[in-house]
Amino acid sequence: MRLIVAVVQGSDADGLLRALTARGFRATQVNSAGGFLRESNVTLLVGVQEEHTAEVLRIVKQNCHSRTRFVNPLMPIMEPGEFYVANPVEVQVGGATVFVLEVERYERI
């Protein structure tokens, strides 16, 4: 048994869940937020038999797309009288960040 922890963008979460459950996989959705951009995203927990890990990763790849975000960098702390013109910065947010964890014991109660 493996526990797949996948951080995905909110706009991909619904399609990904449909694709996973349509193939009989089970998943739990947790609302989360990025540590850098502080924008809301989704962390999925997907417990699967080890031999299905590769298929789940393939489904994640097919349903999660990387996007470019233009963000205003955090205002630095200014000296009095200093001007600061924020140029939006381009940040590439990937489709998914995935951690596969080994499960020592799995129970359905």
Added chain:
Amino acid sequence: MRLIVAVVQGSDADGLLRALTARGFRATQVNSAGGFLRESNVTLLVGVQEEHTAEVLRIVKQNCHSRTRFVNPLMPIMEPGEFYVANPVEVQVGGATVFVLEVERYERI
């Protein structure tokens, strides 16, 4: 040290937390939702010494009950003029889905 990740139904979460903390166990509650029914549920994180894993699982079994949910299946995409009468479908939602993970290092700061 083990990290127990338990997905339980919202209506069992409060009783389960009381039972765990009454016996001195520590736990953290995360609001989550099922990938299939999209209904809110609760994911508990319970870090325990390895020799207490079985006792925590026993407490989960005693406090989490499986229930039958009647849900309307998702409307299929219809051709014009076609009628669709949704018969509610019976879905059995288990008491808890539990993953026990090995912890390489544990710190209380």
Added chain:
Amino acid sequence: MRLIVAVVQGSDADGLLRALTARGFRATQVNSAGGFLRESNVTLLVGVQEEHTAEVLRIVKQNCHSRTRFVNPLMPIMEPGEFYVANPVEVQVGGATVFVLEVERYERI
């Protein structure tokens, strides 16, 4: 690769995230709640190369502080006519509770 799961107090989360991202670490924030005090806190997921685990723990130590909370104990179930005067109880809430998990496979999609 390691997945660091750190439960921290809400008031430390912002400073900790700034310190982590300023040093190039990546993190995801999940809103959570303590099982005992039922107060909201924050669970951070930080995936790092193994050789950076100690540095991340150092940053957590520098940014998370233990605090004393005065809480009213849960009202015990009373017999009719019995008086109950709740003396607030002092509870020490630590800076952070941290679990380091081994990651079998890591993917950025």
